[in-house]
Amino acid sequence: MWLHASCKLDFEIPVATPFILMLRPRSGSQQWVAREQYMLNPSTEAVEFTDLFGNLCQRLVAPAGFFSIQTAFDIEVADSSDVAPGAPFVPVEQLPDPTLPFLLPSRYCESDRFSQMAASLVEGINPGYNQCAKIVEYIQNSLAYTPGEGQEIISATEVNQKSQAVCRDMAHLGIACCRALSIPARMVVGYLEPLRPMDLHAWFEAYVGGRWYTFDPTQQTLAGGRVAIAYGRDAADVAVYTQFGDPVEILNMEVHVEQISAPTD
Template identity: 30%
Template sequence: MPSDTMIRTVGCELDVEVTAATTLEFQITLAPQPGAEVKEQLTFLHDGKPVTPQEIIGEHGTRIHKFDAAEGLVRATYEATVTGLADPPPVREIDLSTYLRPSRYAEADKFFGFAATEFGDLADTTTLLEKIASWVGTRLNYVPGSSDPIDGAADTLLAGAGVCRDYAHLVVALLRAVNVPARLVSVYAPGCSPMDFHAVAEAYVEDQWRVVDATLLAPRQSMVRIATGRDAADTAFLDNHRGQIELKNMVVTAIVEGDLPRDSVQELVTLR
């Protein structure tokens, strides 16, 4: 079990070359962490000059930082220290409906028959969660660069390979297909290797949202929530509208003070 005095330090540095004027949206800051102490600092520079973004609060406290940018170099820098464990995420009735529906990258309707055949005999949702996570982790190979940004869960299953978001999309689609509400969460993940923004699934099991990571790349107990949504369309760390950009550099950091927690696929874990 993680300690209620756990200290996690997370952050990122992004360099974005704007080659045609655009509107940028970043989702790199932590969602609110009620119950934990958070100290953070966020800065944006455009060709070395400070930029003040508009902050938009989305679903589940997701924070979007938005601003217009002319041609030039945009640098985003974020650092946060989280002391203690946040309260378990709330459960809303609307979420239990929304996260049963098929979505852009988690096409649960394409998996109804398949999931029923593979997992339909498992009535206990805790066992179902473990089996689906293990099944996806066994069937897929983690291969950086093996998937396209437009690939959904069905593409991932056919390819047999992907990165964290692909694993999470397939887990989410299969869970929804067997009537378990599931969603995607982007996180900072201490211990993740290779270090990057990480994507995991969350499933509604035993009256709480439980985090599922079929990649097994990092202990779930030390992950910290950034954005939550239907799939990667809702949780991307960077979006641009019109114009043209190129991501020139990205460094993500996530560490925990002391030893990393030990994780087990048999354990139900809540993202805190």
Template identity: 45%
Template sequence: MRLRTRNHIELSCEEACPLVAMLRPRSGAQQWVIAERYDVQPWVPATEYIDCYGNLCQRFTLPQGKSAITVEHEVEVADQLDVDRRADRIPPGMLPDEVLLYLLQSRYCPSDKMAERAEKIVEGCPPGYAQAERIASWIRDNIDYKYGVSEESTCALDTLEDGAGVCRDFAHVGVALCRSLQMPARVVVGYLHRLEPMDMHAWYEVFLGGRWFAFDATQDKPRGGRVVVAHGRDAADVAFLSNYGPLDLTKMDVSVSLA
């Protein structure tokens, strides 16, 4: 499946504002970037680096006043998510070095406080994909998708208590529950074809059987058509804009279509 993504962001700042953007997907085993356009108006000098999670980060300083960032990509992606119910949980002592950090609790995923709940949810499931799949189904059945309930400081425990949230909250709960069962998990942000309402989207991946599998508790079945922009321990690692000064986001328009 070949997708075209477009993200137009309008910003306003009272004074020059340093900014790190995370808006460029990388080519890899699960997707291939065919073409892209990245425009900043007014144009400013920029640099790019790869962070410790492998994400492409663009660094620049916006001038005082109004600015706009427009990012367009054409990406080849899978039209279906991989499913392997035989994928086993790998014991921590056998995990690759770079995966171990995804077992640790993090700012929005306090997995060290969620083991008892996770064990009740997966009762009767063999370790591995079946447990991860049960967790995603439980989240979908027990947490309402609702705007205005959560805020930037909301963690997985808050979402469980509120019983509602948006895609990033669903992902945090899934990650925290999986980690509490010693299954490495990470938050993913990007685009999903035919998402309603259209926006940037968040889901999560679990490391099983030697590879990462995607889970999205906001959807009623495994759906492909995803463009991954970034992944990390939780939302703190994958913010699409990180500003180091006062900055107002006045408009964001996202679209995803078949190429």
């Protein structure tokens, strides 16, 4: 399907402030960007680089006063997410090198603390995709999805002590449990067309059966219409904006996604 997606961020900047932004999707096997707009108001010099995980990042110094960032793009994405019950576990010694960082504990996904719990959750389940699906089922049965409720980033250990969570929290818990079973897992931040209320969204991917598969504990049926903006070990790696120095006030954030016809020119 073709989607038009946009994001607008408005800030009040007290003094000139360095930012790193992560708002541009990249084309790849699962998505293709046909048109793109990126506007800074007031116009500001920016430099783009690619981080360790292949994400497109923009580096700039926002001037004091009102500052706005607007991005929009037309993109072709899959209208459904692949599922693969029975896809096998890949032994660590056979994993591709780029997947190895996603086996390790990270700031918000303390997988070393979930070894016993994860093993008990998947007891009797065939290693691989089916274990990941069982972990998602546990998260859905244990946590109520409450979009817009969680402003503070919390770790998987903290999430597991709660009764409700946002998408980011649920992804952290899923990632930690998968890694505890030696299954590489990574966080994804982007857009989900069926999401209501509309906002930026987080889910996770696990590497089984020789490829990455999507898992989303917030959705009872795994939906397509996903646009990936950033991949990382956890939320610390995939912030759509990071500012340095004294805190700045975000005045407004608007996210829109809609289906469109294929571009003609």
